[in-house]
Amino acid sequence: MTESSVHPALWPAPHASGAVDATVTVPGSKSVTNRALVLAALSSEPGWLRRPLRSRDTLLMADALRAMGVGIEETVSSSSSAAGGPDGSGEAWRVIPAGLHGPVTIDVGNAGTVMRFLPPVAALADGPVHFDGDLRSYERPLNGVIDALRVLGARIDDDGRGSLPMTVHGGGALDGGPVAIDASSSSQFVSALLLSAPRFNQGVEVRHTGARLPSMPHIRMTVDMLRAVGAQVDEPETGGEANVWRVSPSALLGRDLTIEPDLSNAQPFLAAALVTGGRVTVPDWPLRTTQPGDALRDIFTAMGGSCELTEHGLTFTGSGRIHGIDVDLGEVGELTPGIAAVAALADSPSTLSGVAHLRLHETDRLAALTKEINELGGEVTETADGLHIRPRPLHGGTFHTYDDHRMATAGSVIGLAVPGVEIENVATTAKTLPDFPQMWTRMLGA
């Protein structure tokens, strides 16, 4: 067990003295980077990731794959662009697949993508792969992956709770075949099984049975990225709720992939435009994407802003007014903390629904948002599957973050409008956006 470092330090969240007007270059997507690493590690030839996200979650993924034998070489070109452009400038990771080996111990930190995507990879290794992580990772659901892998032929030792820590006894290959899982607590169960499935002897047929499946765009991201490396993925039940996915066994191609900016990490910066009545441009916003953060164009427009998307990026402009919203966030759950922060500053109440599973994210996000906004004078109540937010005049105080990167950025958004907000452990943003405090300060100084 490893514990993420405790930083009791308080960061005075900058208060905006006027409308922000800034261009903010946002680093690569966590979800795309970690899928690309897994797919490149399982492919039959070397590949490239350009502009990968370098953060705690993606470095844990890279380290884990390296520990199993995969070559991952990090290169930074001496070219002037620090962004890692498609021309080869900037940061790029070369991934060289190799036989997967145990015994090895993997630290998943508190990364859902690492703890869920890697056990199926470990089943293909030729020895035991032990998984451990932060204390919170013991509480996050993993049973869907563990139970499914057993059905598909893997041997796994856990403590009987279906969670970390646990050991996958890799046998060098996995039978695969049909399996039914309840992925209502995390879409990552489905993504995990699909990502490694081309390497299973019979591929896989995953059927979700159970309550509503969250985060469908993330499953579409998995399917698209599998197809892009040559995998055959069939969705026999398309339309409405598509709950069955079939992946055939096949070799995977090595790719040269430029990672899109992380649109969920763009959220606090767009929120800054909305909250201050200013303007923020995020370069390289993709014209087409499976990232859930793309939904912010509609959601933040409904909350009072407007946006323009061109091939150069997205410019989001606030109107000086913020409206409440009644929205089902089941597809885009990871946007909830940032939307709740804006909703707490709006001119009318909001209801955010469809996100009961957030109680098992980095922290219980529904409880954490309720407590922290209310301690600043807000009026938030938890519902069965979300939050009801009645805006109230807020005052300064400590905003606790519970080792949750999105709590830290949500508190910073409130701090723009409310003087005297102090963020506890802003360093927890390192999970997906290590440079957040500097980016935030630069945006305000621009």
Ligand SMILES: O=C(O)C1=C[C@@H](OP(=O)(O)O)[C@@H](O)[C@H](O)C1
């Ligand atoms: O597959 C992914 O990359 C993710 C899927 C979602 O997980 P859940 O379905 O568990 O919410 C999302 O919240 C998480 O941040 C990233």
Ligand SMILES: C=C(OP(=O)(O)O)C(=O)O
């Ligand atoms: C839920 C999140 O992360 P994870 O990949 O750890 O599930 C998130 O980033 O909001």
